[in-house]
Structures are given as C-alpha cells and as structure tokens.
Amino acid sequence: MPRLVLIDGSSYLYRAFHALPPLTNAAGEPTGALFGVVNMLRATLKENPEYLAFVVDAPGKTFRDALYPLYKANRSAMPEDLRAQVLPMCEIVKALGMPILRVDGVEADDVIGTLALQAVNDGIDVTISTGDKDFAQLVRPGLALVNTMSGSRMDSEATVFDKFGVRPEQIVDLLALMGDAVDNVPGVEKCGPKTAAKWLAEYGSLDNVIAHAGDIKGKIGDNLRAALHRLPLNRELVTIKLDVELEGNAQSLGLRAQDADTLRQLYQRYGMNQALKDLDAGSPAGGASIAEKEPGRARGTGFVSAVATDTDALDPALSVAGQYETILTTQQLQALLVSLQDSDEFAFDSETDSLDPMQANLVGLSFAVEANKAVYLPLAHEYPGAPAQLERSATLAALAPLFADATKKKLGQQGKYDLHVLRRHGIEVAGYADDTMLESFVLNSGSSRHDMDSLAKRYLGYDTIKYEQVAGKGAKQILFSQVALDDATRYAAEDSDITLRLHRTLRAKLQQEPALQRVYREIEMPLVPVLERIEANGVMIDADELRRQSADLGKRMLVAQQLATELAGRTFNLDSPKQLCALLFEELKLPVMVKTPSGQPSTNEEALAAIADLHELPKVILEYRGLAKLRSTYTDKLPDMVNRDTGRVHTSYHQAGAATGRLSSSDPNLQNIPIRTEDGRRIRKAFVAPPGRRIVACDYSQIELRIMAHLSEDPGLVRAFESGLDVHKATAAEVFGRKVEEVSGNERRAAKAINFGLMYGMSAFGLARQLGIGRGEAQDYIALYFSRYPGVRDYMERTRQQAREQGYVETVFGRRLYLDYINKGTQGQRAGAERAAINAPMQGTAADIIKRAMIAVDAWLAGHASRALMILQVHDELVFEAEQDFVEVLLPEVTRRMAEAASLSVPLVVDSGVGDNWDEAH
Known part of the structure; x- marks a missing residue:
C-alpha cells in the first residue's frame, strides 16, 4: 500500500528548539532547532515514502481568530534564535525535494487533517509525524500518529485510549473540557485530562456532559456549570478542519529531485558535516543528524580523548585500549550523537546515586560504539571545582530519539536497572537487544557469578576498576556525584567499553550453541522489559493490616518465649545458637542429627525438625523462629519499603539467580512468603487493589508433575492428566490398588509425597520421615510406585545416564544445566548432581514456560495498560491488578496465553481467582 507522510513542521521546529x-x-x-528537524527529515527519507509533505502555518490570522479574537493571544513572540532558523529550515526542506505546504486562513493542523482524510479514503496509508495531542482525534484504520522525537506511536483506538482514556472520536470533547493554555482556549476550571475522561466515560459526549451538568456535585460541578456557555465554542476551536480547499491531493506530493548544490552550501554553512558526507556519497537521505560535529571543536579538557577534532573522529581503525573521553561541550555532544546515530549497536551504562532503581538519580551516562573506546557524559557531578556540565534535561532530550529508535541495538550489563533509571528520567528505551549478564547466564547458569568484574576477568583476562577505587569504602565512601570527573570517566566509560567487548566475545560463543541461542533470544532477552514493567508497576499494600499482624505476631512470640523458658527450666536466648546447643545437646542430651560444615552441632531448621518428635522444646523454638521471620521479613519491613513517589512496594526480579532459570526476587523477597501456613496467607491479605480495581491471580496447576508426565511419557501418568483426574488420588489408586473414589486421605497424602518427592530425589529415608512411617514401608511405597509408573523410573535412569555422558541436562526448550560433580567428587556430591539432573529439566522447563507466558501476556496487556497491570510473579503464579469491569476480559485472555505457553503431551491447566487482596484471589 502506498504511504503518505505528513510532517507537522511548525510543531517540530518549536520542540527541537526547546529540547536541544x-x-x-x-x-x-543558531543551529539547534535545525539539527533536530533535519535529523527527523533524514530518518523519514530513509523510509522511502511514496508521498510526503512538510506542512507549516501560514502567516496571518485564521478562521479561529474570527471565531474567538483572543485565540492564541497569550503566545509570546518567537525567540530570535528560533526565528533565525526558520528560513534556513525551509531552504533545506525545499532543497531536499520535499513539498512545503502553507495555506492562508487555516492552520497547519487543518491542512494535514484534510490531506490525511483524503488519502485514507483513496486507499493510501497515512503517517502524521507530530507531537501535537490534537491530532489524536484523527486516528483511525490507515492513519497513524508518530512522534519521531519520542518514538511513540498511536495507530488504533486502543493506543489512543491508553494515552488519553477516551476514544479518538471523543478527543475533541476532551480538549473542549480541558481547554488549551497554549492556544488560550479556557476550559473548565480544575478539569484536567482524568476528570474530562471520567465525564466522557460516564456520559459519552460533550453534549451529554452539558445536559447532565446539574448532576455533577462539588466544586468541580460548579466550575462545569460556569463554563457551559463557552464549551460549544471550545469544541469548534479544537476541531481540526477536514475540508480545506487545496490545489492538489496526496498523489501530487511526490518527492522532487534534490538540489545538491544548494544542500551542499547549506550543510557547509551550518556545520552539518555528516549530512554533507551523505550527500557526497549519494545517500538518498542526504540529511543531517542532531549530532553533527562543528569544525574546530575543542577536546575534552584534561582527559584522554577517543574522539578527534576532525570529521574522521571515531575511526573504527582507532583501537588503542583505554581511550576514554569526557563529554563537556555541545560540540562533543554533537559528535557523540553522530557516532550513535551512525552505529547499528552501542553499549551504554548509567551512573547514579543509589542502588535502588526506583529512587536513583541519574548522575551520568557512558557509551561505547567500538571496542577499547568509550565516552562518559557527566550530568550531575557536584563537588568543589567540578567543571561545568551539559544541562541534564536538554541533553537527555537530545538522546531520547536514539534510545527510542528500536532499529538501534542497545547493549548493557544487567540493563534492567538502567531501563528503570532512564524511564524515570523521561527516556523510554526501545531495542534493548543484548545483555552480557544474560549471555553469560544462558551459556553456563551453574556459574555463581555473572557480574561485570567476574566476566571481564573470566572472558577477557581484564581487571576492571572497582567502585571502591573511585568512591572509597565504608563510612568514607562518597556518592558517585561527588567523584572527580577524571576518576568517574575512567570508571564509567570502562563499564560500556567492557560491556561491548564482552558482548562480542559471548555472542560468538552463543552462536555456536543454537539451542542456547534460542533460549537467550526467545526467552531471556524479551523478558527484560517485561520484568522492568512489572517492577515499575509495583503492588499496593495495606500498611495498617501489616501493623496489626506485627502486633499479633509479637504477642505470640512472647508466648512462645515463655513456654520455652518453662520447658527449659531456666531463661535463655532463643536467638543464640551457642546457648541452644548447650541447652539441647548438653543439658537435655538430645541427639545431634545435623552438623555444621566445621563438625559442630547445628541448630538450624533441619536440625531442630529432626529432633522435634523427641522433645517439645525444639517445636516451640521452630514456632518462635517462624513467627520472628515473618515479622522481621514482612510485617515490620514491608510498610517501610513503600516508595514515597508511587505509594507502592517494588520488588526486584533476578533472571540470573537460580541455575534452573527460575526467577528470584529481593528487596523485598516476595517468592518466599509461606503459603502453607495461616500466618503466611494472612500476609497476602495485605497485598491489595486500589478502589475500583481487583487482584487477579493465575496459577499453573501441578506444572512440574505435568512436565514429568511429558518427559517420561509414562502412559499411566499421561492418562491421569488427560482425564482431568486428581493426579494424587489417581496415583494412590494405582499404587494401593484402589478405585479412585475409595482412596483415603492418608493414601492420597502418601501418593502426593511420592509424586513430588521423586522429582527432588527424595530417598526412602526422607519419605519415611515425611509420612511418619518406617523406612522399609517407605521403600515398598516407592517400589510399588515404579511398578505402576515404569516410564518415570526409565526417565530417571535415562536422565542420569545422559547427564554422565554429556555433563549436563536440558529443559524442553533447550536451557542447559551443567553438572560439575556428575562424574567426580565425593559420593555425596555425585548423588547431589544426580538429583539435580532429574529435577532441573522439570523445574527449568516450568521456569521457561512461565517466562514465555509473561512475555505473551505482557504483549497483550500493552493494549490495555490503563485497565490492567501485571504486578507479581511468584513461582508458577502471575498476579494482576485490574479494573473491576475488566476482569471478565482479562481472565480468559491471560489463562489462554498461559496454557498456550508450551505444547506438552498433557494439558497445561491454569487456576485463577479474583479478590480485593492477594489471599482472596489465590
């Protein structure tokens, strides 16, 4: 389908002027606005649209001034520096061969609207390049709005609704109610976009809002009634005219031949060296980048420079290690932007003043396009004698289009943190393509460290500068904003340089392993922005409920302490392992069942559980510890973790935490809230939805057992799941020779223990202890189980053998877990490796499945961001917050995508629930 691009020239000129x-x-x-506009034109020309026009306002009054003499009356005169760039802008546009349109008596918006509607009706695909919200009223099939400076796009009713809360046909009414301070159109006092959208959601149109004005209570209702007389005029002023008389149509807007001589003169005059180079090379764009270098620019003061002063700066042949530059001038910034614009990929890293991405302030950014060279762009270093730095907001605005350009691949190390920081500073990142932490993790998840320092040493033989070397240690450590710029540059630029070098090394290794490459490309990398959004969404908690629970837990801890004192016959510190050892093993003479690595008696949970049947005191101590852990970890701590800006708790998810690929979380850890105890479930009651919304929880049912059935292909196990039976009852019926309906509770419990225990390598001794039966009886249960499910036994033996031969096992999707001790080490180490070999394919496949589900669900939620949020992932469960009337839409869409996240030989079943809090929904 042919395409017409209509460029809102006046809008872009102003926005570029203020942004750069x-x-x-x-x-x-002055050239700042010129660089911004011409860079946008360059990008547009590279897309080769069939038709294109650059539309600007004509001088003089329009029909709106006749309707309302005060229209735009409060606009200040155009700044002289901007006025000076209007004529050269038009000269460049004309020389590029683009038609320039201006029509007397109407605004550029009206010309664009008329042309756009005509073109859509003629079967032409239309893109309006603008940052003006008024154009949202035009969005329809075949007509899209693209903000080239921010990278955002609106091309459907859903995308308009997500941004404004109304449909495209309601935008005019929304604007009429809100008014427009820029155009001096007074709306309803104190009526912002949310209030206007709320009224239109309730009443449907401006006319109906006017008709029901008497029903709206409070001060805002008074304000509405006071504005009724001017709302019809407001609507007329903000409506884009769609019937402007034009001399031609879309088909007359083809590009003309470029005037190369004029372009060359203009590019030379305004220092657009890259555009000049493109022109001389015969590039069809022939445009400029906002990052153009100016002749004779100064080097970075006092720093080794990787960027020369001529047009051949950033020559790929320049590869001297450690050539890092500090960006302090607009000329240096222009050179940086040129290099980023001209590269296919670049590494970046943020420097901040906090490890918490939801609180951190951006101090600087580093970039690398070539190995061994990088730059540091300081934005907020504050210390006596610190050099002047570029203004942060304007500099970030100049970088924003590059970050928003999905065709530019971005590389990072644990980049989810950087995505958070940039988003909070107004920059959305598209095209985050590679992460060295995840490349390393997928290559060998069993390795304990995937941080940059460790990876640089392991893969590059390179010792990186440590943070303590530039910021100090302990109480004397300073914030990065206080680090001297020469030290900061060496440290920060090295981060991006090493990231780029690591990526090129790890990428080559991944390319040699197609299965691992797919895990990395199809699961881990797409998950990064999904997790960033979940973390940013956060979850609302009821702090008062948690405080009530803390008080209750404290009382019960005191009761447990008193009971323990009575049982011991003396006072002692329940939190002291040394005092517990003396009491339990020396005074009470209880047997030592578990020892520490140094050979001393242990008092950990396993050790106390092992002797809990021999004396009541270990049970009481375990109860006390459980209560204390809930209180210190959750009920006391969570209220203090509410973010002051969002009013929510934001956990951090870790992709490279567990070797099997399972996500873990921290600050706070929401993966370990006990679910089998009443106290643990009570904590979930404090995770709540705001008014008008509900909590929705969707949980895979017995997913690892289903994966076991798929991997083992055991007919009995497969049949149980295909029939929709209670698998534990079905197992008990098989093992104990009963009809399903005759299975007792104890028999089901035994079958459940075997089903799950075998996946984790439970021995007959472990099963006996769990069920409270003799070891011989437990061994008989296991033998009987394998006789009824021989496929499971065969799978386990087959997996052990493959692990011994290959040194690793794989998930259904190809994720690999290396087993270092499968053929060496002590007997205990080999046994542990065998247990991991059996369990990892199931647990790892379950992790892969829910990650795939999260990616699919997140993609669907993108069209409903205002109505539902994914807020938590806990093991096999996804938790959402949704508008009450959207729940019925959300549930089938989410459960279907979760069920379709893998094709197994048995069905994936998803249970779901809805409530005012997480406990009710679970």
Missing part, C-alpha cells in the same frame, strides 16, 4: 542544547555553527549562528 543551544547549538551554533562556526559563525555563531
């Missing part, structure tokens, strides 16, 4: 630093050419003429 005040750049000048060698003669001192």
